[in-house]
Amino acid sequence: MLKLVVVVKFKEGIDDPEGKSITHSLNLLGFENVKRVNVAKQYEIFVDADISKGREIGEKIVKKLLVNPVIHDYELRVEEI
Amino acid sequence: MLKLVVVVKFKEGIDDPEGKSITHSLNLLGFENVKRVNVAKQYEIFVDADISKGREIGEKIVKKLLVNPVIHDYELRVEEI
Known part of the structure; x- marks a missing residue:
């Protein structure tokens, strides 16, 4: 089982009203x-x-x-659990 | 300058509809x-x-x-930048 951790933030310069x-x-x-x-x-x-497919799956999910x-940047970490 | 990073999640067992x-x-x-x-x-x-005040300030902000x-658990990291 993999845990994909994705953090999605606003790009520099994009308004963050919250x-x-x-x-x-x-x-x-x-x-x-x-x-x-x-x-x-x-x-x-x-x-x-x-685990060898983790990053590829993560990138697809993020983009889809x-x-x-x-407006967003993201970080993706892949962990085996 | 300090960067306090707070991650707020639902507690185990609390419904996460999103x-x-x-x-x-x-x-x-x-x-x-x-x-x-x-x-x-x-x-x-x-x-x-x-930096010596970072965690104390962070805990206060989180609770306030x-x-x-x-319904929430949280993690707090304190970084000097």
């Missing part, structure tokens, strides 16, 4: 030294496959469903 | 060997503070705004 909102809220709550918050999504995908390449 | 929906979609798209998907949020919080302890 991150801005959290930054603002934290400043109001007394955390004035918080300068920026970036929000990303993490997917743990459990796949019944051989999880990432919009215009 | 993860279920992605699993179902991937199965329909031909990835029949995908067994489960867990969805989590990752926050990168940039704080102007000393980012996590509902009834």
Whole structure:
């Protein structure tokens, strides 16, 4: 069994309204030294496959469903479990 | 400057409808060997503070705004940048 861990973030320069909102809220709550918050999504995908195929399957899944390449960057880790 | 990285996931046993929906979609798209998907949020919080205070600040932020302890677990990493 493989665990594919995919982290999908906004590209540099793309607006992150949730991150801005959290930054603002934290400043109001007394955390004035918080300068920026970036929000990303993490997917743990459990796949019944051989480790040698892990990265290939992960890349396909990411491109097919999880990432919009215009606005997102991603990281992919493959772990055998 | 510190970067606090917080990953917020659902506790074991708590329903993750987005993860279920992605699993179902991937199965329909031909990835029949995908067994489960867990969805989590990752926050990168940039704080102007000393490394010795990093974990304390991170724990406070997490409890104040980012996590509902009834349904969420979290991981916190503190990095100096």
